[in-house]
Amino acid sequence: MPSAPNKTSIIDGLNGGLIASCQPVANGAMDTDDMVVAMAQACEDGGATAVRIEGVTRVRKVAKAIKIPVVGIVKRDLSDSPVRITPYTTDVIELAAAGAQIIAVDATDRSRPTAVADLLATIHQQGCLAMADCATHSDGVMAHAMGFDLIGTTLSGYTAETACPDDAPFDAALIQSLTHAGCWVVAEGRIRNAAEAASALQLGAKAVTVGSALTRLELMVAGYVGALKAAQ
Numbered sequence: 001m002p003s004a005p006n007k008t009s010i011i012d013g014l015n016g017g018l019i020a021s022c023q024p025v026a027n028g029a030m031d032t033d034d035m036v037v038a039m040a041q042a043c044e045d046g047g048a049t050a051v052r053i054e055g056v057t058r059v060r061k062v063a064k065a066i067k068i069p070v071v072g073i074v075k076r077d078l079s080d081s082p083v084r085i086t087p088y089t090t091d092v093i094e095l096a097a098a099g100a101q102i103i104a105v106d107a108t109d110r111s112r113p114t115a116v117a118d119l120l121a122t123i124h125q126q127g128c129l130a131m132a133d134c135a136t137h138s139d140g141v142m143a144h145a146m147g148f149d150l151i152g153t154t155l156s157g158y159t160a161e162t163a164c165p166d167d168a169p170f171d172a173a174l175i176q177s178l179t180h181a182g183c184w185v186v187a188e189g190r191i192r193n194a195a196e197a198a199s200a201l202q203l204g205a206k207a208v209t210v211g212s213a214l215t216r217l218e219l220m221v222a223g224y225v226g227a228l229k230a231a232q
Helices: 004-014 033-045 056-065 089-098 116-125 137-146 172-180 194-202 217-231
Strands: 018-021 050-054 070-073 102-106 129-133 150-152 185-188 207-210
Touching: 004 129, 018 033, 018 185, 033 050, 033 056, 050 056, 056 070, 056 089, 070 089, 089 102, 089 116, 102 116, 102 150, 116 129, 116 137, 129 137, 137 150, 137 172, 172 185, 172 194, 185 194, 194 207
Parallel strands: 018 050, 018 207, 050 070, 070 102, 102 129, 129 150, 150 185, 185 207
Antiparallel strands: none
């Protein structure tokens, strides 16, 4: 785990800031390593305090190209578990070796190949900060008690228990409840514009992660096109 001063400096650097998730539409025109690196550099130039990157190869390339921290994840579609985000300790080890300073894992209470506690221990053993991607208040409180450094609302709306329409607002109640429980909250999921990001901070989040509204150009263009068609 990072030394206390270094850990504090990384977290302090995130406080009040934007974590830009640079994950293009799968198999889209922008789904290349070079494009993801360029996205990350553009986000750094725009003032993002960190970037969230999927995949060991892309984490390695981005970490070499920017100075701000990389939140690393690996996504897997497993046949025997609904957990997708960094499900294995081997994923953690490879992300750390690639240069991720923060590693995020699915911390929901679901069937999984590796216990959350084992993932957390491995993250800290690798000298990285640990982020828990959560769906519910109980997920977040449990992860906080276990020793996760950052608690994300990432999976609210994306589990069977919390499923909601794609156009549902971000989970303000979860941000507030986790903040009141003493968690260092990263608001993430369905935050679609700058005003909503600011609102999330006002609700108690320490930082905000935005992805689709920043780096998935196909979705942004489709939104404009749909609005124009509706106006006609």
